[in-house]
């Protein structure tokens with residue numbers, strides 16, 4: 001969703017800010033803008049559409065400014081128009097604000113400011129911030145921002161410029177991430193480290209209700225209530241290579257092909273063969289506490305929710321602990337019953353998803369131990385949980401999650417193994433699982449070698465408008481994820497179903513025009529899935545099956561088969577989803593879609 005970058009230093013700000021905005025494109029946006037301080041005062045440019053449109057506006061003029069802020073907007077309040085794009089300015093054109101998040105009490109503040117004579121030019125909630133700061137401004141931008149923010153309800157990550165302070169940016173955060181990047185004679189602010197990683201890997205994460213005054217040499221942080229804060233500088237381990245395409249045509253394809261490596265990273269140093277178990281010290285739970293867990297809730301959104309569903313099968317099957325999976329957006333408004341032994345895992349690639357954060361806080365309030373499975377180190381969810389496990393997948397730029405999904409499942413299998421070995425699982429079975437885990441990265445490589453075959457299948461079906469995905473047991477969530485991937489990036493309508501539910505509705509749709517993707521591995525429900533396949537064929541449906549190597553029986557019954565290597569049933573989803581990722585990718589490319597930035601979608605959903 002929205003992105004922010006700001007710069008104060010010696011370099012020309014415009015190219016640097018535009019480059020930073022481009023690195024934020026992956027988050028999803030519909031307009032962009034920039035504000036900077038030139039000798040002649042505060043200048044801004046903004047427009048609906050892509051960053052290239054903003055660049056075209058900027059190219060017409062010459063800018064020398066070395067201080068500026070820039071923004072990509074994902075519309076919430078007000079359509080994606082030039083006027084609603086950020087920055088927003090006060091009445092005198094002296095103060096410029098860019099903002100991520102939502103100001104919930106903006107209507108009452110706008111009325112109040114209207115009564116005081118302020119004139120608004122946009123439909124956004126953000127604009128009230130510029131006017132509110134103007135209202136309090138008395139020569140000190142930091143103080144005026146603090147005073148304004150003390151009136152605001154909602155979430156914000158903001159950067160503010162004022163004509164009177166040519167080498168300063170004020171930045172603040174509440175609920176929407178913001179970091180300060182520190183350099184030599186230059187400093188940055190950003191909503192996402194990807195925007196500034198080319199310049200610095202030393203950052204300070206602002207906490208909620210903190211405000212920073214940043215100039216080229218220094219920065220000071222205090223709270224909205226003016227309590228001074230001692231900054232903690234942290235080093236980011238992500239490299240520039242990781243946020244670039246590395247020869248692949250799209251980030252999504254690069255990330256699909258990174259999975260052997262990311263899966264190795266997910267298990268590295270976390271397996272203890274001797275004891276047949278997993279080592280997850282980040283959970284911060286003592287042996288006794290782990291033993292007391294008698295109920296697990298897994299909560300997440302989107303693809304991470306599918307990983308949670310797989311986790312439910314894994315934990316119940318291996319550790320015999322009851323598990324519930326909850327959409328974070330539902331959990332936050334329910335009255336969840338939390339007992340002493342309840343543990344809530346929130347699963348989030350970005351660690352910033354608003355609904356998932358809210359679920360975390362709700363469970364915490366009710367006394368649950370809250371653990372995180374996150375990718376982004378230092379993210380809000382990672383910091384607010386009592387403990388957790390990082391998936392170590394590296395930056396995921398493609399909006400459609402791929403490598404984070406497989407790593408989330410891998411980490412959930414580690415959690416299952418750990419909990420299981422403390423309960424009924426034998427040492428021998430624990431070691432069997434570890435052996436299978438070690439083989440997974442190589443097996444993924446084997447599947448990736450079938451890319452050309454999968455592309456050939458995509459070629460036959462990419463013009464279809466509907467798809468059905470079926471799976472059972474551990475692979476039912478994989479059917480959901482396969483369908484989600486396809487609809488997200490190709491805009492083909494796709495539905496995922498547990499295979500046996502087909503006869504309760506979707507079977508009505510099946511005819512010779514309906515391709516059905518069936519995950520039909522050799523597992524305990526294999527025969528049942530073969531019956532479903534027969535039912536589809538009887539209605540002339542076209543079938544693409546993902547099957548276990550050596551299963552010749554299925555090949556005779558379907559139109560296309562993609563074989564994957566054999567593994568333990570518990571780990572099959574990590575393999576079976578790979579062909580579905582590739583199938584979705586190729587079909588989307590063939591349809592001419594923008595695979596990395598699908599329309600209307602955002603990588604990190606920071607609004608409700």
Ligand code: G6P
Nearest residue numbers: 302303304348349350353401602
């Ligand atoms: C968005 C993204 C999805 C992602 C979901 C949850 O919808 O487009 O790819 O699965 O948010 O994101 P999270 O960062 O919490 O895993």
